[in-house]
Structure formats: C-alpha cells, structure tokens
Amino acid sequence: MITAEMKQKIRGVAGIIPIVFLWRYDLVIEMKTQTNAPVATVILSHLFGGSYAREKMDYTVSVLNLIAIIYLTLLFSQYFVKDIQESCEYLFTRYKNRMTWYLKKLMGLFVWGLIGIGIILFMYTVNAMVESSASITFGDVKMFICVYVMLVFFFLMSVLAINYIALYKGIVVGIVGYYCVVFFSSTLTLVAQKNGINQAWFHILNPMSNIYIGWNFTNIHVIEGILYFIVLCSVLTGCIWMKIRKMDLGIHQNKENI
Amino acid sequence: MKHVIEVEKISKTLNENSILQDVTFSIEAGKIYGFVGKNGSGKTMLFRILAGLVDKDSGSLKYDGEEHIFGKQIPLRMGVLIENAGMYPEFSAIENLKLLASINKRITTKEIEESIRAVGLDPKDKRKIQKYSLGMKQRITFAQAIMEKPDLLLLDEPTNALDKEGVVLIRQRIKEQKDRGCIVCLASHNREDIDTLCDEIYQIEDGILYPERKDNEK
Numbered sequence: 001m002i003t004a005e006m007k008q009k010i011r012g013v014a015g016i017i018p019i020v021f022l023w024r025y026d027l028v029i030e031m032k033t034q035t036n037a038p039v040a041t042v043i044l045s046h047l048f049g050g051s052y053a054r055e056k057m058d059y060t061v062s063v064l065n066l067i068a069i070i071y072l073t074l075l076f077s078q079y080f081v082k083d084i085q086e087s088c089e090y091l092f093t094r095y096k097n098r099m100t101w102y103l104k105k106l107m108g109l110f111v112w113g114l115i116g117i118g119i120i121l122f123m124y125t126v127n128a129m130v131e132s133s134a135s136i137t138f139g140d141v142k143m144f145i146c147v148y149v150m151l152v153f154f155f156l157m158s159v160l161a162i163n164y165i166a167l168y169k170g171i172v173v174g175i176v177g178y179y180c181v182v183f184f185s186s187t188l189t190l191v192a193q194k195n196g197i198n199q200a201w202f203h204i205l206n207p208m209s210n211i212y213i214g215w216n217f218t219n220i221h222v223i224e225g226i227l228y229f230i231v232l233c234s235v236l237t238g239c240i241w242m243k244i245r246k247m248d249l250g251i252h253q254n255k256e257n258i
Numbered sequence: 259m260k261h262v263i264e265v266e267k268i269s270k271t272l273n274e275n276s277i278l279q280d281v282t283f284s285i286e287a288g289k290i291y292g293f294v295g296k297n298g299s300g301k302t303m304l305f306r307i308l309a310g311l312v313d314k315d316s317g318s319l320k321y322d323g324e325e326h327i328f329g330k331q332i333p334l335r336m337g338v339l340i341e342n343a344g345m346y347p348e349f350s351a352i353e354n355l356k357l358l359a360s361i362n363k364r365i366t367t368k369e370i371e372e373s374i375r376a377v378g379l380d381p382k383d384k385r386k387i388q389k390y391s392l393g394m395k396q397r398i399t400f401a402q403a404i405m406e407k408p409d410l411l412l413l414d415e416p417t418n419a420l421d422k423e424g425v426v427l428i429r430q431r432i433k434e435q436k437d438r439g440c441i442v443c444l445a446s447h448n449r450e451d452i453d454t455l456c457d458e459i460y461q462i463e464d465g466i467l468y469p470e471r472k473d474n475e476k
Contacts, residue, residue: 003353003356003357003360004346004349004350004353004354004356004357005346005349005357008348008349086344086346087344087345087346088311089306089309089311089338089340090338090345090358090402091358091361092309092310092311093309093310093311093332093336093337093338094336094358094361094362094406095361096331097329097330097331098329245329246313246328246329248306248311248312248313249306249311249312250306250311250312250340251272251306251312
C-alpha cells in the first residue's frame with residue numbers, strides 16, 4: 001500500500017529533476033559540443049570540475065552540483081525527528097518496539113538515497129554519454145558505481161548528522177550547524193588543494209575532501225573515501241539509537257501537559 | 259483472555275520535579291477507569307508510562323502478570339489519544355489513518371472508513387487535517403485510537419473542543435469499547451464524562467493517586 005507519506009516523498013524526490021536542469025542548464029546547452037574524453041571523465045568534470053589523475057577541482061562547479069544533494073538532504077532533514085517529536089504517541093504505540101521502527105526508517109532512508117542520488121547521477125550520465133564520443137568501458141562503469149556509492153553514503157551521513165543534532169538542539173540548529181561544517185570543510189579543501197596538501201590525515205579530519213578530491217589521485221583514495229562515509233554513517237546510526245532507545249517520548253513539546 | 263494491568267508504586271521525576279509518587283492501582287478488561295485531577299497533576303504522564311512512551315523511575319508495571327521492561331513490546335493492542343499530540347497536518351483524515359494502519363496491517367481500508375464514520379466524519383473528505391476545526395481534529399484522533407480494536411484504550415480529554423452532539427457520540431463509542439472487553443482509561447476535566455462513563459475513579463493530586471468513591475457508593 002502506497003501511503004500518503006510515500007507519495008509526498010516521491011513528489012519531493014522528483015523535484016530533483018527541475019533543480020538539476022535549473023542549476024546546470026549550461027550542460028544541456030553544451031550537449032552538442034562533442035569531446036573525446038571518456039564518459040567517466042566527463043561525468044566527474046561536470047560533477048566536481050575534476051577527474052581521475054587531475055589534481056584540481058572546480059569549487060564553484062562542485063557547489064553547484066551539491067545543490068541537488070542539499071535539496072535531497074533537506075527533504076529528509078526531519079526524517080527521524082518528525083516521528084519522534086510530532087506523532088510519537090500514535091506511531092510508537094503501534095510498532096513492536098523502537099528498534100523495529102528504527103530499522104524500518106533506516107532501510108527506507110537507504111532506499112530513498114539510492115533513488116534520489118540515482119536520479120541525479122542518471123541525468124549527468126545521460127549528458128556525458130551524449131557529449132562524449134568515446135565508447136563506455138569497464139573503467140567508466142567502475143567509476144560510476146564508486147561515485148554512486150560514495151554520494152549515497154554522503155547523503156545518509158548528512159541526514160543522520162542533521163537528525164542527530166536536531167534531537168538535542170532542534171531542526172534549525174541541525175541544518176545550520178551541519179551546513180556550516182560542510183562549508184568550512186569545503187573551504188579547507190580548496191585551501192589545501194591550492195597548497196598541495198593531500199596527506200591521509202587531511203582526508204580523515206576533513207570530510208568534504210573525500211567527496212571533492214578523492215577522485216583526483218588513485219582508486220585507493222576513492223575506496224578510502226567510501227569506507228570513510230560508511231564508518232561515519234555507522235557511528236551516527238549508533239549515536240541516534242543510543243539517544244532514542246531510552247528516550248522519554250512526547251514530553252519535550254508538551255511540557256505543560258504532564 | 260481477560261487482560262489485567264497492575265501498577266505498583268510507580269514514581270517519575272522530571273527536571274527534579276516529582277510528577278508521580280508511588281502510584282499503585284490495578285485495572286482489568288471490560289471496565290472504564292476515570293482519572294481526574296488538576297492540570298499538571300500527572301494524569302498524562304501516567305498514560306505515557308502505561309503506553310510505554312516514558313520510562314518510570316521506580317516501581318512495577320505488569321501486563322497480564324508479566325513485568326514490562328521499558329523498550330520491549332507491550333503485549334496488548336493499544337489505542338491512544340493524548341491531548342496536544344499531533345497527526346500529520348499535511349494529509350487528509352483517511353490518509354493519516356491509512357498511514358498508521360499500514361504499520362501493523364491489521365485492518366482494511368473499509369474498516370478505516372467505518373471508524374471515520376463512527377466519529378461522525380466523512381471518509382471521502384479530501385481536506386487536509388490542518389484545515390479541520392479543533393473538534394474535527396479531536397474526532398479523527400479518537401477514530402485512530404479505536405480503529406484497530408485495541409485491548410487498552412488511553413483517552414486523555416477525549417471530549418475537549420467537541421460540540422454537544424460530538425460529546426454524546428464519543429461517549430457512546432467509549433461505552434462500545436468497554437462492551438467489547440477493552441480496558442478504557444479516561445482522563446477528563448469534564449466531571450459529567452467521568453460520572454456517566456466510569457466504573458472506577460481515581461483522583462490524582464500532585465502525583466499521588468487516590469481512589470475516589472462514586473456518588474452512588476457513598
């Protein structure tokens with residue numbers, strides 16, 4: 001049974017399509033321009049302004065392409081918090097236990113991530129396939145899968161981080177706080193890139209460098225980047241569970257009603 | 259099986275304020291229990307503890323003789339109406355109820371529609387709940403509480419914001435739940451609700467629970 005909540009989410013996720021068109025209309029205009037570059041290189045240069053073995057990424061291009069992911073993240077920014085803070089009485093008296101609810105929500109989030117990021121990448125891939133005169137190779141497919149997995153886990157990490165902060169400080173602090181970290185981290189990446197810093201410790205301390213410049217060195221950096229986001233997602237999943245498993249529900253918003 | 263809930267010496271403190279103190283009572287299927295008390299006396303907190311939403315600080319809570327551990331499944335089907343708790347305002351009444359019914363998949367769309375009709379609303383009404391009046395919101399919240407034929411019904415101020423006709427209708431539905439064998443706990447400031455519906459009445463004052471004799475027993 002497709003619930004109203006699912007229909008609402010489908011409409012929201014479909015909103016990615018006009019957003020990509022609006023922010024990267026230049027790609028549609030330039031589609032007639034043919035290039036000999038491999039399809040993977042075209043996708044990467046459109047997404048991050050860089051590609052394998054290129055040590056430069058274009059900050060503006062990267063931010064422009066993050067808009068679609070930011071939109072998707074904001075769409076799910078209250079994914080856990082809304083259930084806990086607004087309708088907990090009616091939801092949690094129906095679920096067997098909180099773990100059942102949490103696992104169901106996590107699975108749902110993962111599926112929505114696959115769909116949302118899939119739509120974004122599909123649009124870029126179609127564009128790259130039209131633009132590139134080179135035929136698709138195994139390397140292109142491998143790169144596509146790597147970008148897909150990394151962006152899905154980046155999306156999951158973003159939603160989990162916002163919801164975790166929101167559980168303590170509210171949704172506005174969650175969104176603003178998280179995106180301040182992303183902005184600061186992105187700026188650090190740009191500065192580090194200009195100064196040629198690419199050591200492992202920098203990638204570990206700076207989340208966004210994994211998204212932006214991991215591609216530009218070797219495949220090992222890409223795998224490290226994916227593992228990095230998987231670890232962050234696991235830690236945040238555990239933190240949220242520790243918070244909600246013993247949480248008193250329905251009290252915070254109704255302090256007068258005890 | 260006749261369900262029994264035993265509450266023994268339950269206490270709850272919130273921000274160093276004692277909300278419930280050594281609350282003890284026992285309730286069984288087929289009866290309506292009334293809980294009266296001033297605002298902030300602890301009625302809603304007691305309901306939240308019974309619903310497994312809030313953990314008690316001390317004491318024992320047994321469902322059908324088995325000690326309940328917070329976070330584990332409560333062995334009774336539950337219907338809850340808590341004052342100020344929200345449904346999804348951006349969805350229509352039937353969409354809200356379908357969403358909640360999809361969790362356990364125990365009832366059909368037809369049964370959902372019947373429960374909406376039972377509270378005097380139209381299941382075909384496509385308006386979002388945010389467009390509803392307070393009384394209509396109260397009715398639809400009551401419908402979600404009874405739609406899955408619960409074993410335990412926790413009703414916090416169910417007749418608030420209702421017109422006369424609505425009050426009579428909701429009282430009738432509460433009696434039907436009792437006749438079905440449901441345990442009904444009712445908190446209300448409306449003394450008429452309590453006196454006409456309840457088999458046993460408890461008074462809560464500053465977190466302490468006292469049994470109250472009904473007028474005809476005095």
